[in-house]
Amino acid sequence: MSAALEVRGLTTRFETRSGWVTAVNDVSFSVSPGRIMGLVGESGSGKSVTGFSILGLIDKPGEISGGEVLVDGTDLRRLSPDALRRMRGRRVSMVFQDPMMTLNPVLRVGDQMAMAVRVHDRVSKRAAWERAREALEIVGIPAPAERLKAYPHQLSGGMRQRVAIATALLHRPSVIIADEPTTALDVSIQGQILAEVRRLADETGTAIVWVTHDLAVVSSLADDICVMYAGRIVESGSAGAVIAAPRHPYTRGLIDSVPSLHPPGTPLPQIPGATPQLSHLPSGCPFRPRCPRATDICATEPPRTGNAHMALCHHPLTEEVPA
Amino acid sequence: MSDTLSPEGATLATPAAAKADSRATRLKNFWADFSRSPVAVISLVVIVLLAALSFGAPWVTPQNPYDMASLDWMDAFLHPGTEGSGGYVHLLGTDNAGRDMLSAILYGLRTSFVIGLSAGALALMVGICVGLTAAYFGGRIESLLMRIVDLQLSMPAILLALVLVAMLGQGVAQIVLALVVAQYAYFARTTHGAATVERGKDYIEAARSTPLPTRRVLFRHLLPNVLPPLIVVATVQVASAIALEATLSFLGVGLPLTEPSLGSLISNGFKYIHTDRTWLSIYPGLFLMVTVVAINLVGDQVRHVLDPRNQR
């Protein structure tokens, strides 16, 4: 099956006082229809910027300096600004972290959703509201017609995030980028949303990129995982393989420091040190100063080892297990 | 991370780096950001130059224009660039009393700076005290103080100053007092706004729960955090104090005619606006404008640099 989203060599950089800083460095991955890809990393790893770069929503002082973003085979990077805009919301859409902030506080939910309908489809206002109502129904919002008339502050956080997801779904896009959409929610609400998203991916065939720092969420939700560190993907593979047998020392460290993925009663290991500043990266492997397996060779560019289960490392923990 | 579009790496670098930075590097960074705008740098140079000239006026100018003995009626209304009876060239001409305009302007400018700076500094101090007191104590004290401040803010400064000057009479001290009363509210509001934001943060709560005296918590912990917005307000207020003084003096309710003031000079020149003696009003006005605009431009750039969202 061809990929709904294929990213090849995507590179995004920002101009800072100390020169250009590469926030997304040669990132490649692909997501098939109906699959959920977990993009995992600590804050500052470039995972959110990757999400925005896919939609071409990088403003000054940043720029996307290279790579391809293929949605259903169309390279978004080659499109004119207006053609790219017409892809957004229709073929590829996005959900943000904080549902308190993503809806305009002074406009009714229905007006905001109807606007999103009518920007791509020339339908009447009435028809647009009807489409919005259906979308709310799909994401499991009770009494959707009334919710449409509400202002955002009259809805709960979980409800607002469902509204945002419904808005992203309005045009049945092939790809949805979800940027930590459950981080700001209560755990019980988070569970409901995750189940809903899984169901939506299965039923609608939408490919989802789930950007998160929470490995526990990804291990239960995603089909595939990409682990980002300092702007690069350091490990990628199927969720089961990456969680069960991580190959990159950084992934190992991440998994070990998640309480729920760790045997109870033993002390929780930690990764020593802190996320590096992108403006002051060490040469070679950026994880080198914090890595227990680092040797002199790590000062040179790490190689890509393995295929389906890739690790960007001189000393991977295991050889790739053939599928 | 609410600001999802910003480069995570870059915003990440700022807080960690800022804490580690010494005061000197922070100053250096500030200057690096400030000097990004050539307009602001030129403005700063202009301000320094004008300040130096005006404070050095007694040594720089050929005559003391407010010493009646040094004036000669024969020199009245000399065109700019004409040589007068004193044997020197009047670069900007002379007025109806034979006063050298350049000298009068520099003396007037000195008054402007003195009034602007002292009114600004006093208003800053009063405003900080009112704002911090309100923010720190909260409750009734806060609502009473801020009510008064809001009420005053809704009254235009010019009106307050007019009434106060009318009540207090004319003179430098009276003008400064009127300006302080009219302007402290801006500082109080800014201090209060910034301090209430800080107050909600844990470190203030932590400092309050220790047996530190109130005054210490206020000035050592709260003040440094409300300082950046205050610096911006202060530059704007100094400029507006200078403009206000000139306006009041122009209207005839500011400084007495015996005191050098750009406003009175312009007011005097205004009488000759229908003649060709336009140098009498144009030149003092130009100096006033350049001063006020330069201060505002510097303030603008400071605001831009101190805005955390513009930090790179």
Added chain:
Amino acid sequence: MLGYLIRRLAQAVVVVFAMSVIVFVGVYAIGNPIDVLIDPGATQEIRAKLIAQYGLDQPLWRQYLTFIANVAQGDMGTSMVYNIPVVDLVFSRLPATLELVFVSVCIATFIGIPAGLYAGYRPDGIAAKAIMALSVLGFSVPTFWIGMLLIMTFAVNLGVLPSGGRGEVGSVLGIHTSLATLDGWSHVILPAINLSLFKMGLMIRLTRAGMVEAMRTDYVKFARAQGLTDREIIFSHVLRNISIPIVTVFGLELGSTLAFAVVTESVFTWPGVGKLIIDSILQLDRPVMVTYLVLVVVLFVLINLTVDLVYARLDPRVRLKGGA
């Protein structure tokens, strides 16, 4: 909503009352009008008679009570200089000031807001920089000097517009205004531009700041992620949001424009209340000063009240609180 309105009205009355005390005491602390009004050569009897006539021999609190009692009957006293009832005097001057303020506020708004929107939309462009530079000039160059330059340029050098005074007054829909005649417009345009520059500078900066702020919000990014055009985002999302602070400042500035009219009216010898207050301060005409100040306070309170009500209409979050 009704409870909210009543509470706000009660507050307004308290503010007006408190301000009237402050104004009264403040103004009566100024100098001694007797010295100005009465011929120094007058006899003791005439002096005493005049003092009693103006009520100046009474203690201050009694003078205030008399004042309030008279105000309640619509009597604000008699001008010591013009010797006519102050109410008549002020209201004969008020229309001139109001039409000046009206025209200048219109100029400031219809130029300032679009310019600010544009400057905030493309903050790094050359046009935006030019707009911002003009706004700095607008609110930092003293009004009186710009007014003078306008007179020099358009009245003295070019001779196309009059240098001062109010033009011929016509009548539209029963309202007497100089805006009804061409001559009136030729007189009002220079002072109105002069008065509008400060406010325009402020409007530009405020709108720009709101625009820049709004363009950074998540809901604008979300709208962009949905494929909305910039035009749709600005007109449907941003404008609605920044209208709230703009309305607030607009109201406050309406009041300050009234006050700044003092300067413009003096420069252009515009026969409004601003010119009147300067004259009365210089001549210690207390009743006129008190009336003007009380009038300004009442106008301010009314404007603030209106702003709050409009605010509640624009922001659904406030509407909820107001109803509670």
